[in-house]
Amino acid sequence: MKARGLTVNDLKHAIDKYNTFGYRLFMDTPAFRGLLALRNRSFRKKLLLVNLRDSAMSAHLERAFARAAAAHGATALDVFHSFEHDYGLGPAGGAAGFRIKYSGMDNLRAFSGLTAYSAVILVDLPYRDEDLPAWLWFALRAPGAKHFIANDILMPPGHIFAMDVAEKLGVFSAFSTAALVDQHSRAQWGRFGRPGRFLERPLAVDCDYYAPAGAGAGDYVFSFGRADRDYAPLMAAARTFPKGLKLKICTDLPVRVPKILAGRVAIITQPVGPEKMKEFIAGAALVALPVRPTAPNPGAGLTAALLSMAMGKLTITCGDPVVTRYLSDGKDSFLYRGLTPAALSACVRRSLALTPAGRAAVSAAARRTVLRRFDMNAFAAGHLATLLGHEPAERRRDSIVKLHL
Missing domain, CATH: 3.40.50.2000 (Glycogen Phosphorylase B;)
Known part of the structure; x- marks a missing residue:
């Protein structure tokens, strides 16, 4: 695939360079908007992963989705995040996507408004108070089909203010799907409302990262x-x-x-x-x-x-x-x-x-x-295929769809 003389690999390389420079240096420039428009014309499916839970587990999941999007073909994955560091994992790469750090609502609206996303995927409920406005905007106001993925521990009521606000707003009603870890009771999540469909997901480990190290038995x-x-x-x-x-x-x-x-x-x-x-x-x-x-x-x-x-x-x-x-x-x-x-x-x-x-x-x-x-890579690939194949339909309130890996 080529766009204006550039191969898709050239486009990915340019995006990687821009991500390395940092969003503050390029987001409001004509060069960035032009590159984003070129990317959007070059990829049939565009996904946005909203990753506002600054944790190692969320960082691993983001990398797995980036790999899955890259392997899926004509799919680009952008990430909107609030991470302070990468937990030593390094850049995910490979998915022809921009990784934008949250720095205020103007930054959020400006970036998300430039692309018509096939799906907006939110990882976990809001955790920090400062991330709550962005999380709620993506869940309740952003255009496109919204999907939720549970990836970390669900705290009981009264422990995390941001989660309590999400509960009072019944945020799940805004989601087409909500994927819950199958070891957890769906009843625990019911207080956040009802999505169009519940998906049952497995626990997942980044098996590429956590691999045998060759060390023998220690002491x-x-x-x-x-x-x-x-x-x-x-x-x-x-x-x-x-x-x-x-x-x-x-x-x-x-x-x-x-x-x-x-x-x-x-x-x-x-x-x-x-x-x-x-x-x-x-x-x-x-x-x-x-x-x-x-x-x-x-x-x-x-x-x-x-x-x-x-x-x-x-x-x-x-x-x-x-x-x-x-x-x-x-x-x-x-x-x-x-x-x-x-x-x-x-x-x-x-x-x-x-x-x-x-x-x-x-x-x-x-x-x-x-x-x-x-395997987290298998989960991400299977879940991505499910979301890309999901067409809006009449909501089935009590259905659970298992993701068999």
């Missing part, structure tokens, strides 16, 4: 996370670890380290980015997640387990009914029923007792499980 058990965690049983289990095996915990929860374990336990309380998390997982002998079996969130800890398994690490987690739908004890993971020191110690012993061949088999099976069911 520590690694644990991380805060939701529904109880580190006391794991700390007690650490007393039974073989000589030389340490414990490293990354959490902002208060954790008491007994004197007898001083020097064998490290607690990391500061926030850890994706690159450091990969480093901790890669260097571990195994990953153990002490999740309460009675956690109110079914499948609690599953996302953390999937990160570890995607990297091919032996992983210990709670075998609640949701988790056992996807993971198999002794085949791709090690599951406990009750969160007790004895149960955790037993899982550690089982994993350490594996032969090198057995360890390699479980590691490979763990990676296969994540790729088969939870």
